[in-house]
Amino acid sequence: MSVLVLAENPKGRFKKAAYELVHYGHLTAKSLGGECIALVIGGVDGAGDLGKYGASKVIHLADFKAGFDSGVYANIITQIAEQVGAHTVVVNHSSAGKSLAGRIAVRMDAGIVSQVNTVPAKEGSGITVGKPVFSGKAFAKFKVEGDKRVFSLMGNAIAVAEVGQACPVESLSVNIPESNVTVKEVKTVDGIVPLPEAELVVSAGRGMKGPENWGIIEELAKTIGATTACSRPVADTGWRPHHEHVGQTGVAIRPNLYIAAGISGAIQHLAGVNSSKCIVVINKDPEAPFFKAADYGVCADLFDVVPRLTEAFKKFKSQ
16 A cells, blocks of 8 residues: 655646655555655656655656646546555645645545645544644644545645655556647746745735835845745735735745735635744734734834835845
8 A cells, every 4th residue: 555646746847746745656555555756747857856755666657738628637547546545646736726626525535634744644443634723813623534535735735855865766557538628728837935935935015005105025035045925915005916915815825934014914815824933913003913923023114114114134144
């Protein structure tokens, strides 16, 4: 028996999320028994390097060139899982993974837990795994009975670690069904670390007073190598692009550091960022709700604090 993980490779390359997932699969295999097998669909270089993060081998369907269709992918993954004897299938809790997990579970007649953030463990007759609930305000342990299960892994839930070396890459024969989806165009944001994968995030809200003032936020983010984000009102008014919107109705993130400038901290925003390991709030309103959730708070004018913070980082990095 084995653990099968889908290593996503958008635009023919692996990102941090793929290595994180493979390492999670490795830890899961150690906990439940068996080996971690990585599945790669589509052309990519260096598939064998997934062995460095815990895969014992890689199944690479390099000739698959069609666009993403969750129905087709779920069919392929189910076939591979049966051929390698996988008792557990793990996907990222990404847009692709969210559309796949349920389909795979139905096809495998397996239990499913989405958005997990702990390594599963054997408990009695079943398998238990943890996940956040109530928008990250609490954590729950779920028990899956039966001999098959499907998990989707939260971003930044497991630290990436190299535990081995490059592993063998092989291919398997599968029946690829006809796709019911025609992909005409794919629009993605290039040149930045996607928010779900970002370890450092600098975010701002209506306290910026207008889009023309965003330069100080971008400069701070560039200085520390962070990804920029914003609150919903900022995205809704068109000050910033919608892909930067973090919160309950936007992107949920789990960075190591989240700096929020000029954001009051409405409950909908907190729901998407309160899993951050360290939250720094900059706001001149001492009654801002965000201060209650902050690890560090600066009650001052952000137009004074942010530039000074940027200069302090530059000075520190130059030493």
